[in-house]
């Protein structure tokens with residue numbers, strides 16, 4: 162297969178981990194005889210510095226033509242004092258909205274080798290394997306009006322949803338649950354919000370189409386508690402944009418594997434943007450210390466969700482598992498009796514694994 | 522001093538724990554020669570059953586005349602299928618709004634004797650002692666419009682704040698930080714919400730009046746992570762209504778002492794509503810198993826915040842500590858080598874402690 166991938170290295174450790182992602186894609190192309198072509202564009206702080214805007218036109222145009230996009234990370238203290246419309250995050254929000262990437266998929270998995278790094282007791286977190294499906298292009302993030310009023314004496318933001326926007330994310334979540342453990346938790350605040358009551362109704366409507374999936378409704382405050390007390394009780398969670406932002410970040414620290422977590426932001430036709438959850442980590446940027454595994458696992462998500470390459474995705478995931486079992490790790494992981502290596506060496510170990518069984 | 526207290530026992534275990542709260546107030550009155558008068562009113566499911574509405578007029582009228590209000594708990598499966606305006610929670614939201622109880626104070630403390638019940642590793646949670654100051658009468662909870670549109674094809678809720686509403690809660694938080702460890706974390710989503718940008722500006726304006734308090738701003742997603750990874754790094758957190766709902770419930774499960782956590786909802790003149798965090802626990806209602814300590818600690822908050830009785834409040838808190846040290850506990854606490862007792866016996870142990878040093 163031929164696929165065209167846009168790389169958006171971005172800021173901080175973004176360029177380092179993007180390099181690792183590209184190497185893994187090339188290794189997969191080699192092993193499975195695919196043709197992956199690449200082009201790089203600027204976003205975030207890097208784009209502000211070079212072109213005076215966090216989301217340049219040529220970046221958007223390139224992304225619109227891509228089969229998939231890989232994003233390293235955006236943001237950093239250097240750009241923190243800029244006014245709202247000129248901040249690196251605007252690049253990220255802009256690309257999500259302009260490409261219609263409405264479904265954010267955030268898997269969280271407890272890696273046995275990393276449980277010691279979890280803030281939770283091992284017996285609480287062991288076996289956790291959940292997926293948060295977050296609506297990404299609606300709600301409080303984009304609703305209008307959002308403005309000061311009465312001469313600055315008051316302010317409003319708007320939580321707005323189209324029925325269609327809720328339907329498609331709920332469907333996506335049911336589809337995801339169907340190929341996992343068939344349990345869906347829909348998270349809302351139906352005792353307070355009208356939008357949540359509509360959300361709950363739509364989940365009830367859709368569930369007749371997925372009789373194999375068990376559904377429960379949970380209030381967002383209860384979900385925030387249960388993620389900590391019993392994370393392994395969840396399979397798939399689906400929720401609106403702002404709740405999803407909070408819960409997916411809360412969930413990301415439960416297993417001690419933040420440096421390992423991938424994410425995908427996709428739309429119906431499979432086009433998606435893939436990025437590690439960890440962010441730009443300006444404190445270690447340029448030092449070849451950044452853990453590339455979250456980016457590499459994001460590549461696995463790209464192969465699966467955008468390209469339908471399931472075997473290839475499993476090859477990448479298996480390679481990561483093998484490298485972890487060999488106890489190679491970057492400084493963030495602190496595997497006992499492990500072999501501490503740089504980010505680029507860790508990436509090359511994964512690449513070697515992928516190519517090792519290459520029989521071509 | 523003379524004080525008039527309205528009791529709202531409510532649903533589930535509400536009546537049991539309200540009884541304990543009243544006994545403790547009477548013990549304090551006896552020991553310190555105060556006169557506390559009481560009247561009881563209905564709220565929530567109990568009010569729906571008796572009077573067809575979750576917040577009867579006579580309840581509101583009585584609360585408006587009270588010096589302080591104690592609420593047991595509202596809600597339960599029995600009323601879960603009722604339409605929105607007829608649900609028990611409406612009683613709670615109504616009373617907060619009608620009495621202008623804008624500041625919700627949610628302390629979370631790690632009790633050494635209960636750390637074993639925490640989902641977090643002891644070294645992560647030990648020493649945690651934080652206070653969440655949640656804005657309680659604005660934001661998404663009450664903003665208008667909140668409605669279906671386009672023939673049910675879309676929906677909006679509104680996050681609205683008056684400048685004055687943000688100012689007063691921020692001041693309350695600074696005042697709270699000043700009498701604690703002098704550190705304030707203001708939580709917002711300023712990279713997305715206009716209301717959060719205004720919130721952040723107001724915190725910056727107010728901080729010049731509190732030069733002794735150190736302030737930091739934190740995004741809500743980052744705060745949701747840090748509460749789990751490093752709860753002891755927080756002193757006072759202040760945030761808007763919905764973020765506060767989520768974060769305060771998340772925080773409530775960190776220390777393993779959910780059954781111990783009190784809350785206060787107060788306004789400028791000191792009038793306040795006090796309630797245990799744990800809710801109505803319908804599964805154990807009427808069995809005399811409910812832990813009364815959260816209610817008793819809520820009484821301590823009432824003595825301090827509404828009546829300015831600091832010594833009395835400390836007497837209650839010390840009595841709870843002594844009872845815990847004697848290893849008396851209800852079934853939720855599971856203290857090793859402890860003495861399992863009923864809720865009413867545990868309450869009487871606290872009452873005995875309070876009266877023990879009574880030299881009158």
Ligand SMILES: CC(C)[C@H](C(=O)O)[C@@H](O)C(=O)O
Pocket residue numbers: 250253254406712713742
């Ligand atoms: C940078 C920020 C605007 C963004 C969001 O809130 O969506 C981030 O937190 C995320 O979750 O990807």
Ligand SMILES: CC(C)[C@H](C(=O)O)[C@@H](O)C(=O)O
Pocket residue numbers: 352353382610613614766
């Ligand atoms: C019952 C519900 C409306 C309420 C809220 O969201 O404020 C509760 O969760 C709370 O925190 O007191």
